[in-house]
Amino acid sequence: MGEARERRGFKVRAATLADAPAMARVFVDTFRTAHRGQIPEHLLLERTYESSTQGWERTLREIAAAEDPQEYVCVAEDTAGEIVGIAMGGPPADWPFDDANRAAHPTGECYSLYVHTTRQRSGIGRALLADLATFLVSRGRRRLAIGVLAVNAPARAFYERIGGTLLGQRHFDDSGVLLDEVVYIWNDATCLTRVEPANSAESEDVRHI
Structure with a gap:
């Protein structure tokens, strides 16, 4: 966390403001590919390089x-210096269903986890999640939640493979469209900080940028 972690052909490090345009390209390209047929087409087209760059810049300045x-926010960078993955997390989104558990066990949430379509199945997603989990645990948030579109079978399979337990289902509003998502939970996110890269289908859905 905060320091570049070298892995197989890439490293994971904290994102900087200068990364925002490259992060936007990863996000938009992967979002449109991963969610085509899962959400209305106009929601795919709303995500543009320009709007996403602005969103990441705003977020990174606030942090x-x-x-x-x-x-x-962390990024994965390949040996050529190209950003190939992004992740973001922090305090959990409001969800009354889980309030009692959160009161007893400080919880963090992964908001975003994306690996460019050309670099999936190379351990990048797991490495990004490990770095994010390390940060959240350092802030006292040992319990981790991740929401994913209910219809996103590859992402759900990924989280299940790395130990996520299905907690429940909720809705979120994306530009006026209500979408169904399921939530996976890790009651002790320290197990994710020890996850090593491995071949897996890496694809997640992002809502906030």
Whole structure:
């Protein structure tokens, strides 16, 4: 967390403001590929390089300005210096169904996990999630939640393979469209900090950028 972690042909490090345009390309390209046929077409087209760059810049500036940041964004960078994956997390989204558990066990949430379509199945997603989990645990959030579109079978299979337990289903509003998502939980996210890269289908859905 915060320091570049070298792995098989890539490294994971904290994102910087200069990364925003490259992060936007990864996000938009992967979002459109991963979710085609899963959400209305106009939601895919709403995500553009320009709007996503602006969103990441705004987020990274807010994190940099915070005295004690509770959110974290990391990127995976290949040996050529190209950004090939992104992840973001922080305090959990409001969900009354889980309030009692959160009160007893401080919880973090992964908001975003994307690996470019050309670099999936290479361990990048697992490495990004490990770095994010390390940050959340350092902030006292040992319990981790991840929401994923209910129809996103590859992402669901990925989370199940690395130990996620299905907690429940909820809805979220994406530009006026209600979408169904399921939530996976890790009651002790330290297990994710020890996950090593392995071949797996890496694809997640992002809502906030």
